[in-house]
Amino acid sequence: MTLAPARQPDKVSAPEYKEKRSSADTAFQAIVGGCSLVVLIALGGLVVLMGVGGQEAFRTFGLGFTFRDVWNPVTNDYGAWAPLFGTIVSTLIGVLIAMPLAFGTAFWLTAIAPPKIAAVVGTAVQLLAAVPSIIFGMWGFFTIVPFMARHVQPFMMHNFRHVPGISLLIHGAPFGTGLMTAGIVLAMMIAPFMTAVMRDVFGAMPGMLRESAYGLGATRWDVMWKVVVPWSRTGMIGATVLGMGRALGETMAVTFVIGNVTSVGWSLFAPRSTVASLIALQFPESPVGSLRLSSLLALGFILMLLSFASLSLARMLRKDGK
Amino acid sequence: MSDMTTSSSGWAPNANGARRRRMDRLATLLGMVAAGILVLVLTSILWTLLSRGITGLSAAAIMKPMGPPGSGGGLANAILGSLIQTFLALLIATPLGLGCGIYLSEYGNRQNRFASCVRFVSDVLMSVPSILVGLFVYQILVAPFGHFSAFAGSVALAILAVPIIVRTTEDMLRLVPIAMREAGAALGATRWRVTLFLCLRSAKTGVLTGILLALARVSGETAPLLFTSLGNQNWSFSLNRPMASLPVTIYQYAGASYEDWVQLAWAGALLVTMGVLAINIAVRLSARRG
Numbered sequence: 001m002t003l004a005p006a007r008q009p010d011k012v013s014a015p016e017y018k019e020k021r022s023s024a025d026t027a028f029q030a031i032v033g034g035c036s037l038v039v040l041i042a043l044g045g046l047v048v049l050m051g052v053g054g055q056e057a058f059r060t061f062g063l064g065f066t067f068r069d070v071w072n073p074v075t076n077d078y079g080a081w082a083p084l085f086g087t088i089v090s091t092l093i094g095v096l097i098a099m100p101l102a103f104g105t106a107f108w109l110t111a112i113a114p115p116k117i118a119a120v121v122g123t124a125v126q127l128l129a130a131v132p133s134i135i136f137g138m139w140g141f142f143t144i145v146p147f148m149a150r151h152v153q154p155f156m157m158h159n160f161r162h163v164p165g166i167s168l169l170i171h172g173a174p175f176g177t178g179l180m181t182a183g184i185v186l187a188m189m190i191a192p193f194m195t196a197v198m199r200d201v202f203g204a205m206p207g208m209l210r211e212s213a214y215g216l217g218a219t220r221w222d223v224m225w226k227v228v229v230p231w232s233r234t235g236m237i238g239a240t241v242l243g244m245g246r247a248l249g250e251t252m253a254v255t256f257v258i259g260n261v262t263s264v265g266w267s268l269f270a271p272r273s274t275v276a277s278l279i280a281l282q283f284p285e286s287p288v289g290s291l292r293l294s295s296l297l298a299l300g301f302i303l304m305l306l307s308f309a310s311l312s313l314a315r316m317l318r319k320d321g322k
Numbered sequence: 323m324s325d326m327t328t329s330s331s332g333w334a335p336n337a338n339g340a341r342r343r344r345m346d347r348l349a350t351l352l353g354m355v356a357a358g359i360l361v362l363v364l365t366s367i368l369w370t371l372l373s374r375g376i377t378g379l380s381a382a383a384i385m386k387p388m389g390p391p392g393s394g395g396g397l398a399n400a401i402l403g404s405l406i407q408t409f410l411a412l413l414i415a416t417p418l419g420l421g422c423g424i425y426l427s428e429y430g431n432r433q434n435r436f437a438s439c440v441r442f443v444s445d446v447l448m449s450v451p452s453i454l455v456g457l458f459v460y461q462i463l464v465a466p467f468g469h470f471s472a473f474a475g476s477v478a479l480a481i482l483a484v485p486i487i488v489r490t491t492e493d494m495l496r497l498v499p500i501a502m503r504e505a506g507a508a509l510g511a512t513r514w515r516v517t518l519f520l521c522l523r524s525a526k527t528g529v530l531t532g533i534l535l536a537l538a539r540v541s542g543e544t545a546p547l548l549f550t551s552l553g554n555q556n557w558s559f560s561l562n563r564p565m566a567s568l569p570v571t572i573y574q575y576a577g578a579s580y581e582d583w584v585q586l587a588w589a590g591a592l593l594v595t596m597g598v599l600a601i602n603i604a605v606r607l608s609a610r611r612g
Contacts (some may be wrong), residue, residue, distance in 0.1 A: 028514035029429060035421025036440040039488065042481055043443045046450065046458040053461060104356025112350055113357070121357055123606065128364040130602045132542020134569050135595050138576050138587070139367045142374075171393035188363045195360070198511050242449070249451020251545040252573065276453050276545070283549055285459070288465060306448070311449050315442075 054298025071262035078295035094182025102194035129192035137256035140185035148177030172270040177259030190243035200302040201235030249278040348550035375592030391580035411479035423491025448485035454544035472565035475551025483536035489531025494525035544569035
């Protein structure tokens, strides 16, 4: 190997068969290569078409479209800030709740639970990750929303109404829908997914490190906090970012529980809207070629950029970790 | 590694024994609570679905097509529409995903710029918001033709299924030992024969798992169908016209103010969830056996 370093770099998985290269081989490579090209074109087309469709909105309102806080179909005046705000805040709430949940579950499953119970609970968590998003939406609408309206919001109002700062965050009539509810439902959706990734990350650590720490008399939490977490930090952040990407673009679960009002404000319990929910609701009633349709496509383009950025970040972190 | 040494520099395993044990117990408790919450959520979802959906789930609901509120309509056309569109989506996605996965594993070494580009794009597609896929297909297959169609819905679902199939196919083919390829080549088989009849055959179970997982993912998708196949109140078998599907019907009925529609929405939700979970459990069981 060291004698011919120039010849060996790319022969890891598939040896080259130079001698027997028939025309059938060439055709085969062309076919599978063509399939790859179609995949490439699909995404390219997706990005380009969103941009082209949203062109009119960007031309009318300028790049400031992104930060304009109006969405008024009556006066035909649009800006992306309200739905963008809803998307970002609900995603942040979701990630903040989901991260400790996923970390705790992954910790319990990998280090503490007896293998048989861990297998059952692990399967349950994976099944939860497979539940379609519309089911999360319905479940949120019929269980979480009433719970928030009847218990959480009255409780918050009763106890924190006069606390400066917090009173701003909980202000509003107890509808039960809003950013907080959306964040909770999103958290329940992405937590199982993040748990699965974190379990893999924890499992990838050489067992020797864990064993030597135990050998020194460390408790299970010591091992987790001082050996496993430092070792897998980037992987864990990667898992979180992946979960964030899912929450950003989630449509169905959010549309049911966010209340769908295009406004911006401090209250976490007031109805808002997100980019995806606004597209889902308003697209069917936007005529072809209208400024409204173009604005929705421009919103889609911004969402695409956000999800693209989060995925690139996750990939970068994964590479750093290796 | 440097992280580990710095953070553990202040750590002496035999100091503060009581405090460390308390922390351990607290962490164990919190971890258990976290896992418990997730299990509770799954139980709550299943319980809600069963308790609300089972009443609406009758022979009539499955056999009769949708109808106006109060007329005793069912879900039959939505169920059939979902089956048709999902099946067609897999029919489009499977060859495409297999081809792309084969290309990435057999020809896509590190030097191949095109392959790493495709791999990245496939990753992006896997995490792209599904509603954007719906918008995309609307722009290429609905707007130019001036009408919604079941075919457009299938294409949107296929775009979501392809990256899953690509990923599993590539991973599974990479697991095939090089010795197997060399043995094939030594017997005089051409490369495409080796790939298709040796590698793909020995990776069959894994590849099939990927296709099934894609099926499970796609069959519950609602957002990409909203602007493509739209939904339909009546029987329709034409791929060129709007077609009903279970998820879209659930979406339309769940927010309705008619009692029987809401009940049908729950019955539909129960059906979809059971289908998706059944596929997942089957995949897991077969993976354990294989």
